[in-house]
Structure formats: C-alpha cells, structure tokens
Amino acid sequence: MSATVAPRQAFRRAAYRFTRSWLSVLGLVMVAGLLLLAVAGPWLAPFPDHVAGSVNTAARFRPPSLAHPFGTNEVGQDVLSLVMAGARVSIVAGLAVVMLGTLVGTVIGAIAGYAGGWVDEVLMRLADLKLTIPGLMLAMAVAAALGAGMANMVFAIALSWWPGYARLVRAEVMARKEEMFVTAARAIGASGARILFRHILPNVATPVIVKMSLDMGFAILTVASLGFIGIGVRPPTPEWGAMLSVARGYMPDFWWMALAPGMAIFVAVFGFNLLGDGLRDLFDPKARR
Amino acid sequence: MLKIEGLTKTFIRGGLFRRTPPVTALRDVSLSVAKGESFGLVGESGSGKSTLARCILRLDRPTSGRILFEGEDMARLTPAAMRHLRARIQVVWQDPYASLNPRMSVHDIVTEPLVVHRASIGLDSRGRTERAARILAQVGLGPQHLHRYPHEFSGGQRQRIGIARALVTEPSLLLLDEPTSALDVSVQAQVLNLLVDLQARLGLTYFFISHDLSVIRYICDRVALLHRGVIVEQGPTAAIFDAPQHAITRTLLAAMPEVVVPG
Known part of the structure; x- marks a missing residue:
C-alpha cells in the first residue's frame, strides 16, 4: 500500500530533478562507465592477454591505429586494454579509501560532536594532528614501513583521509543535537545511542554521501599519484599512475602512451566531481519540500 | 498530581575567565496541578515558561526546590525510575x-x-x-x-x-508548550477543540503553557501568571479574568482585545 508508494514517488521526483542538469547526468554516465570497466574491464579489453602480462616486442611503440586506438607501449602491449583493466585498481582503491575514511571519520566525528567536552577536544586535536601531515608524505612513509601493495596503499591514504569526515560529521552532529526533535526524543526517554543513531546520524547522511562522491575523484588521483611515484600496486597489474610514470620516460616521441591513462584519470576525477555536484544540488535542503 | 515547591533555576553563564552575572530564570515558583484539570501558565516571552517546562520534563535540573509527580520527588528517582516516569508525562511541542x-x-x-x-x-x-x-x-x-x-x-x-x-x-499528564502558537488562526481553533475533546474523553491532566490569554481562557480551569520568573498571580481562570489583583495581570488583560476589563 502506501508504504511502497511514498518512497517510489520521492525517488521519481529526485530522479526528475537530477536529470534537469545535463552535467549531473554526464557525471553519472561517466561514473557508471567507470564502474562497468572496474567490474568487466579485463574481459572487455581487446587484448586480454596483454592485461595478463604477455608482451609482443615486435609491435612496440606503435602509434594509434585502428587495431590499437591508443597505440602500444614499450613492450608492445595495447595501451587501451591496459587502461580499461586499470580502472579496476583505481576504482576499487578509491572506493576503499573513501569508505574506510568515512567509516572511521563518522565514528570519531559522531562521538566527538555528541559527547562534547574533553572527549571532543582530544579527538579533534588528534584529527588536527593528522591534518598537519601531508597525505602523500604519510602514505609514502607507510608504504616505506609496510612495503608497497594495494592494501597498504589503501590503509596509508585512508589514514590521512578520515579527519575531513570527522570534522564534517562533528559539525553536523553538533547542529542536529540542538534540533527540537532531539529534545523531543530526550523527553520521551530515548537513550543516547538511540538519539544518535535514529535521530542525529540519519540527518547527517546526505552531506556525508555528497562529500564521499566529491572525494572519490581526489582519492583516485591520490592512488594514481602513489602509482606514479612507484608505491602502490605492483606490476604487471595495470594501474594508471604507474603507466603514466613509465610513459614519462618516452615523452614526447611516444606521447600516446601517456595520453590514454592521463585521460582516464581526468575522466574519473571529472565524472565523480560532476556526480557529487549533482547529488549536492539534489540533497540541498532548500530544494527539499 | 504535579506539585512544584519553591522552584528556582539559575543559569550560570560565561567561561573560565569571564564571569557574567548568573541569570535567575525562575524564582521560588510554587504551584500544584490537580488530577483531571487544565492548568494554564501564562507569561510573556522570556518570563521563564519554557524553563519551567524543561524543569518539569527534567531536561534541565532545578537549582533548588522540588518537583513532585504523584507525591514522588523527581530529583530523587533513580535513572531507571525516571525513564519509567517519562512515559506518564508527555509533551506537545510548540513548533x-x-x-x-x-x-x-x-x-x-x-x-x-x-x-x-x-x-x-x-x-x-x-x-x-x-x-x-x-x-x-x-x-x-x-x-x-x-x-x-x-x-x-x-x-x-x-x-x-x-x-x-x-x-x-x-500518559496521565500532558504538557502543552504553546501547542497552537505556530499555527494559522483557523487551524488553532481546530487543534484547541481537539485538545478539549481529548481531555474529556481520556481524562487527561493538562499543563498548558501559553502567552495567548484567549487560548488560556478557553482551555484552562486555573491559571498562574509568570512574570520575570516569579508567579505574580494564581487562581481559578474566571476569578483572574474577572477580578485581576495584580497590576501586571491587568496590563496583560487590557492588551487583550476581546476581554472587557472591569474596574
């Protein structure tokens, strides 16, 4: 009955408003394409054996052609195939970083904002401390200490990622805490945990989701940066940053080696930013009825 | 049912280094609400009405004085007993x-x-x-x-x-904190009628807070007038509206368009 009608109606209304902005739709299409590549990239690639690591030295440094739209690299692998397969590492690592950062940041921010007092003070000074260390430096240090690799890289970036979420969530929780419906819940006799999880956090979710989407682009960029400086995923797993790094040595003669991974990073960052902007407009309280 | 004895609430403001003088929101407030009646609390904005409501709901702790609900001092209840009691005192908020x-x-x-x-x-x-x-x-x-x-x-x-x-x-006691002041006039009447009707049907006790005297006169059996944290007058609604004793009550009533003030 009405239980299912109301949310569906709300969704339809939101979808309508979202599609009013073609930039948001473009962002959504780009992100959807990237997600598809992340799931099926290695199978969609025209030269799956190149993705697996096989080389074809007879066809090194081929310029873009019909068979190789983005040329071939220094060992004769199809650049397009590598870029398509590389989406998986970038998207998965980016998602993992943002999710881990959100999880840790939300927990710390919610506790700080709700408890207040010295708990807030301690947790926030900890977050400030993290913010004073440049993320990339911290990631390099962690990689140096724990060794390169996907999991270490994600951990290293997430370590510098959570304070942003902690601050956002803390500020939102502090604002929501003063809302009348929270006072009402308190008068009913609801417990602190109930107030936090039922009344405050659901009302904090939207800015966090928007920030996650906006952050995805930057997380992907950071993953590529780490790949570029050689810490991160180990070869032969294709990764955009590492591909750029290799291509740098063959510039400018074999420019196509850099073009495709560079464009891929651009499209990923741009797509997630457009989507995030669209979501922000959608969730803007002024637009809600 | 609800008895308030000598309730005082002082807010201490200011931080570690700067002390602003404490604000006394309620001073020695005493009143009692009998079962089944509608008790009205009238006062201008800033008179301490909402602070009193928050003290009754135990969202704020009184500085001194006691609040007794059915003979039990709310300050002496264990947290579990207090939670239990919250089911019996419910509130309708202003907004x-x-x-x-x-x-x-x-x-x-x-x-x-x-x-x-x-x-x-x-x-x-x-x-x-x-x-x-x-x-x-x-x-x-x-x-x-x-x-x-x-x-x-x-x-x-x-x-x-x-x-x-x-x-x-x-619940047995319903606290109504200006339940109609945020509503359109036509809707106000509907909600007030609903409240009157519910009280008759469910045998509720109302503690009705308002600055609107016509609403109070329509709903309440007895009235207390709060002015700057002090109760200046208290008594049956008809008596107060017909023969106000205190100058502030007279001023308030005079500001009410529909009421003819005697004397």
Whole structure:
C-alpha cells in the first residue's frame, strides 16, 4: 500500500530533478562507465592477454591505429586494454579509501560532536594532528614501513583521509543535537545511542554521501599519484599512475602512451566531481519540500 | 498530581575567565496541578515558561526546590525510575515543524515512545502499529498516513502527529508548550477543540503553557501568571479574568482585545 508508494514517488521526483542538469547526468554516465570497466574491464579489453602480462616486442611503440586506438607501449602491449583493466585498481582503491575514511571519520566525528567536552577536544586535536601531515608524505612513509601493495596503499591514504569526515560529521552532529526533535526524543526517554543513531546520524547522511562522491575523484588521483611515484600496486597489474610514470620516460616521441591513462584519470576525477555536484544540488535542503 | 515547591533555576553563564552575572530564570515558583484539570501558565516571552517546562520534563535540573509527580520527588528517582516516569508525562511541542524528525515516517514517530518504553508497556511490533493507528484516528488522522513523512503534512496535521506521539503511551499528564502558537488562526481553533475533546474523553491532566490569554481562557480551569520568573498571580481562570489583583495581570488583560476589563 502506501508504504511502497511514498518512497517510489520521492525517488521519481529526485530522479526528475537530477536529470534537469545535463552535467549531473554526464557525471553519472561517466561514473557508471567507470564502474562497468572496474567490474568487466579485463574481459572487455581487446587484448586480454596483454592485461595478463604477455608482451609482443615486435609491435612496440606503435602509434594509434585502428587495431590499437591508443597505440602500444614499450613492450608492445595495447595501451587501451591496459587502461580499461586499470580502472579496476583505481576504482576499487578509491572506493576503499573513501569508505574506510568515512567509516572511521563518522565514528570519531559522531562521538566527538555528541559527547562534547574533553572527549571532543582530544579527538579533534588528534584529527588536527593528522591534518598537519601531508597525505602523500604519510602514505609514502607507510608504504616505506609496510612495503608497497594495494592494501597498504589503501590503509596509508585512508589514514590521512578520515579527519575531513570527522570534522564534517562533528559539525553536523553538533547542529542536529540542538534540533527540537532531539529534545523531543530526550523527553520521551530515548537513550543516547538511540538519539544518535535514529535521530542525529540519519540527518547527517546526505552531506556525508555528497562529500564521499566529491572525494572519490581526489582519492583516485591520490592512488594514481602513489602509482606514479612507484608505491602502490605492483606490476604487471595495470594501474594508471604507474603507466603514466613509465610513459614519462618516452615523452614526447611516444606521447600516446601517456595520453590514454592521463585521460582516464581526468575522466574519473571529472565524472565523480560532476556526480557529487549533482547529488549536492539534489540533497540541498532548500530544494527539499 | 504535579506539585512544584519553591522552584528556582539559575543559569550560570560565561567561561573560565569571564564571569557574567548568573541569570535567575525562575524564582521560588510554587504551584500544584490537580488530577483531571487544565492548568494554564501564562507569561510573556522570556518570563521563564519554557524553563519551567524543561524543569518539569527534567531536561534541565532545578537549582533548588522540588518537583513532585504523584507525591514522588523527581530529583530523587533513580535513572531507571525516571525513564519509567517519562512515559506518564508527555509533551506537545510548540513548533510542529521542528519537533518531528524529517527522516522518520509517521509510524516511526508515533510508535517511538512505545519502543523506548517497550519494557514497561510490553507491546510487540504489531501491537505498537495497531496502537499508533488507533491514536491517529483519535487525533483525526487515518492509518493511510502511517507511512508518510512529516514534510507531506500541513502545520495543523503535523501538530496532530505531535499530539498522537504524546498520547500513545497513555500518559496521565500532558504538557502543552504553546501547542497552537505556530499555527494559522483557523487551524488553532481546530487543534484547541481537539485538545478539549481529548481531555474529556481520556481524562487527561493538562499543563498548558501559553502567552495567548484567549487560548488560556478557553482551555484552562486555573491559571498562574509568570512574570520575570516569579508567579505574580494564581487562581481559578474566571476569578483572574474577572477580578485581576495584580497590576501586571491587568496590563496583560487590557492588551487583550476581546476581554472587557472591569474596574
């Protein structure tokens, strides 16, 4: 009955408003394409054996052609195939970083904002401390200490990622805490945990989701940066940053080696930013009825 | 039923280095509310009405004085007993827009007190939904509204949801903190009539806070007038409206267009 009608109606209304902005739709299409590549990239690639690591030295440094739209690299692998397969590492690592950062940041921010007092003070000074260390430096240090690799890289970036979420969530929780419906819940006799999880956090979710989407682009960029400086995923797993790094040595003669991974990073960052902007407009309280 | 003795509430402001003088919001307030009556608390903004409400609900702790509910000093109750008692003192808030969580459906809003007090009320999920539907019918809404969200309702309907939430635990005392002042005049009358009707049907005791004298006169049996944290006059509504003793009461009544002030 009405239980299912109301949310569906709300969704339809939101979808309508979202599609009013073609930039948001473009962002959504780009992100959807990237997600598809992340799931099926290695199978969609025209030269799956190149993705697996096989080389074809007879066809090194081929310029873009019909068979190789983005040329071939220094060992004769199809650049397009590598870029398509590389989406998986970038998207998965980016998602993992943002999710881990959100999880840790939300927990710390919610506790700080709700408890207040010295708990807030301690947790926030900890977050400030993290913010004073440049993320990339911290990631390099962690990689140096724990060794390169996907999991270490994600951990290293997430370590510098959570304070942003902690601050956002803390500020939102502090604002929501003063809302009348929270006072009402308190008068009913609801417990602190109930107030936090039922009344405050659901009302904090939207800015966090928007920030996650906006952050995805930057997380992907950071993953590529780490790949570029050689810490991160180990070869032969294709990764955009590492591909750029290799291509740098063959510039400018074999420019196509850099073009495709560079464009891929651009499209990923741009797509997630457009989507995030669209979501922000959608969730803007002024637009809600 | 509710007895307040010598209640004083002082707010200490200022930080570690700067002391601003403490503000006394309530000074030696004493009053008692009998079972089944409507007790009105009148006062201008800033007179301490809301602070008194917050003290009764134990959202603020009184600086001194006692609040007794059915003979029990609320300050001496254990936290568990206090939680238990909250089911019996419920409140309808002034602002029907801000006091309902926009992320919760009407069903979740109205059944929440039952969930919080499920240990003492003992209703399962189905029982809670049935109770919510019954209460909604009593306040003039229907079961078709259960799965809607607050933003889909008008101000008057939202206040009915607020009243339903307050009544769902079958409380004995209902605190009404200016329940109609945020509503349109035409809707005010509907909500007031609903409140009068509910009181007659359910035998509720009302503690009605308002700055609107015509509303107080319509609803209340007895009235107390709060001015700058002090109760300046207290008595049966008719007596106070017909023969006000205090200068401030007279000034207030004179400002009321419909009332002819004798003398």
